[in-house]
Amino acid sequence: MYKCDICGSTDTYVKLYKHAYPVKGVPIEVEIECRFCSKCNFQINDDELDNQTILKVFNEYNDKYGIKPKKIINLRKSYSFSQELFAKIIGCKRTQLISYENGYSIPDDKTFIILNMLLNDSSMINNLVLANKNYLSDEEFKIIKEKIGKEPNNIILQAFFDNEEDISDYNGYTEFNINKLEEIISNLTNSAISKMKLFKELFYSDFVKLQKYCCRYNWFRIC
Numbered sequence: 001m002y003k004c005d006i007c008g009s010t011d012t013y014v015k016l017y018k019h020a021y022p023v024k025g026v027p028i029e030v031e032i033e034c035r036f037c038s039k040c041n042f043q044i045n046d047d048e049l050d051n052q053t054i055l056k057v058f059n060e061y062n063d064k065y066g067i068k069p070k071k072i073i074n075l076r077k078s079y080s081f082s083q084e085l086f087a088k089i090i091g092c093k094r095t096q097l098i099s100y101e102n103g104y105s106i107p108d109d110k111t112f113i114i115l116n117m118l119l120n121d122s123s124m125i126n127n128l129v130l131a132n133k134n135y136l137s138d139e140e141f142k143i144i145k146e147k148i149g150k151e152p153n154n155i156i157l158q159a160f161f162d163n164e165e166d167i168s169d170y171n172g173y174t175e176f177n178i179n180k181l182e183e184i185i186s187n188l189t190n191s192a193i194s195k196m197k198l199f200k201e202l203f204y205s206d207f208v209k210l211q212k213y214c215c216r217y218n219w220f221r222i223c
């Protein structure tokens with residue numbers, strides 16, 4: 001059952017709604033189904049519809065500016081790598097890769113650049129394997145060598161990985177801080193807002209921060 005956060009009514013309806021969502025600073029306009037309160041017309045959180053919205057927005061973004069999930073899957077399969085191994089080679093978490101392959105999130109800037117590079121020149125995988133060698137076990141390195149058929153032999157991408165451990169506010173790898181989150185939520189909820197609106201505001205805050213402080217690769221700047 002759905003309940004309005006504002007007036008408490010459980011009488012709701014669904015209608016088509018056109019809205020622009022910011023993704024990496026780019027407004028992505030989609031027509032989506034949203035749930036509203038019949039009494040006060042306030043927008044109501046509906047997990048199923050919200051998930052559909054996220055998929056639609058990311059799909060639209062990927063069509064225009066990003067990489068389609070199917071392309072990422074095909075790229076990985078072209079090397080016959082498992083998700084776990086491919087994630088290690090491109091320097092992201094397995095769960096992140098799964099999310100990219102399912103279209104539930106879009107690759108961060110570094111991963112986007114790496115995936116595009118591999119799509120343009122599949123042999124660049126050698127450089128990546130070598131640059132990420134420290135994160136691979138001997139067994140994994142052996143499996144990769146067998147799959148790509150030769151010994152990785154170049155390091156031109158080391159710069160990408162040199163600062164991997166260097167977590168800071170300035171490269172987008174800030175450590176999670178519960179106090180900061182609490183402060184943001186308490187600021188955003190000074191007046192009554194719905195759960196969905198809160199999530200949207202948090203999502204937006206994250207991108208505003210990224211745009212202002214974390215664009216490390218200026219030549220790639222789209223936000």
Ligand SMILES: [Zn+2]
Nearest residue numbers: 004007037040
């Ligand atoms: Zn209401």
